[in-house]
Amino acid sequence: MRYLPLTDTDRSAMLAKIGAADIDALFADVPAEARLSGPIEGLPLHQSEMAVERHMRALAKKNLAAADAAFFCGAGAYRHHIPASVDHIIQRGEFLTAYTPYQPEIAQGTLQMLFEFQTQVARLYGCAVANASMYDGSTAAWEAVAMASRVTRRRRAVLSGALHPHYVETIRTMAKFTGDEIADALPTIQGSPDITGLIDRIDDQTSCVVVQYPDILGRLTDLAAIAEAAHAKGALLIAVNTEPVALGAIKSPGELGADIVVGEGQALGVGLQFGGPYLGLFAVRDPKHVRQMPGRLCGETVDAEGKRGFVLTLSTREQHIRREKATSNICTNSGLCALAFSVHLTLLGEEGLRRLAAENHRLACLAADRLARVPGVLVLNDSFFNEFTVMLGQDARDVVRRLTDKHILAGVSLGRLYPAHDALHEGLVVAVTETTSEEDIETLASALEEVLA
């Protein structure tokens, strides 16, 4: 490979080859309003480093950051306290890498850490085997759907209406290229998820049923009943979890009969970080399915002298060996995020995770009780962990905007999640974690009283 800049001729040749008119055509999928159309406003083309920093800092101040507000946003990304020691440990030379290595056995530190990570994920999810991680929760959900097609040799996935709409979009996008049929639905605005409706949609062509647990509205569902119904039709149950801290308080999906358990690991160790990079978790309950798993898998073994060591195992599933017949095109993992997750969870320990989960739930109960006393507010959920949905009797997006002016980030409105569905617009998903103080809850409740009055 030559490390020389491309010439205009090189560029035209490459664009001609792929049939793109110009470089901008490659960004057609980014909405026009999200693209920068010219120089940054107020910044001349030539300016000193210090002046640029000053200008950018002023621009950044227009944002209202999570740590500067009473913060109740969740819906798939959660703010938790990450101990300072996590950042310190992940920067150690034995560990620090963004990827699984391509000459893996020389990086025993990384492999050992991944082995521990897989063990943690498998135990958290109640599964036999977890992989070394995926890109994020939504792509892990798609990989689970694709895996279910391989296992069952069927091509119809039934998605619960209460699966995160961004996950649904990711699954739909990928299914465009594989021909899988995706049967999705909208969430029902009820205290409990519509299990009967979901079970009725399973037929003998169904490869899998995809259920979020807790769901997009924060509700808990009877996974065991859905697992039984899916298995009776020869389909697999895929459970999706977006808040791993919940598993310190509720039964694991694997214990309840889910065949594949996937989710977002961001809540532990990773931080909100403007939406990414995040951490996809992926595990299977039954070891017989391991060959159909996507992604990298680290295993423990012994070397020629009988000493304990770690390897990447079952690589023949992977693209660098199996080519187009690989289980997935992922040939990497989210190494650094997986490390942060693993370090955070190790520092917590099992007991620490249970205490953290209990504190999240306690504060969420306080918040739900307090908000229920606000005139015009209806708390929807019959059950929840650290997130619940309130109905506001008016478009929640407007309420969120007005509360933002008061430095309160009140939650994620269903209007934002489902912009095309007016019937859902009065809903607001409110998340409460250990970072939420009782004062924050009072601030939200009293501001909501004013705004709704």
Added chain:
Amino acid sequence: MPRYFTDEHEWIEVDGDTATVGITDYAQGQLGDIVFVELPQPGTQVAKGKDAAVVESVKAASDVYAPITGEVTEANGALEDDPALVNSAPEDGGWFFKLTISDPSELEGLMDAAAYKSFCDGL
């Protein structure tokens, strides 16, 4: 029963309207320890020269091609529990699948045991 060989190192043994397919002793020797075999489901249509199964050793995953066109009638379930049968008995108990013979003339281009032996000697 007549047995034929392909230059991709599959063997096929004809028994009336059906045939049994596996990989040769030479092939298993080249692949090394077999750890997994992915077999076609009964009912699958396979075409001459197209991939029909996958054999996985500790170092590689390789396609196994159908020597002739036909419909798979049976897959060797014993390989699921004991893939090493392909190493120990490649041309016997380590067979892969049975299929119907759509066009017997497709067998004409294949090698017999003597021709296959000299083919391997030349490799």
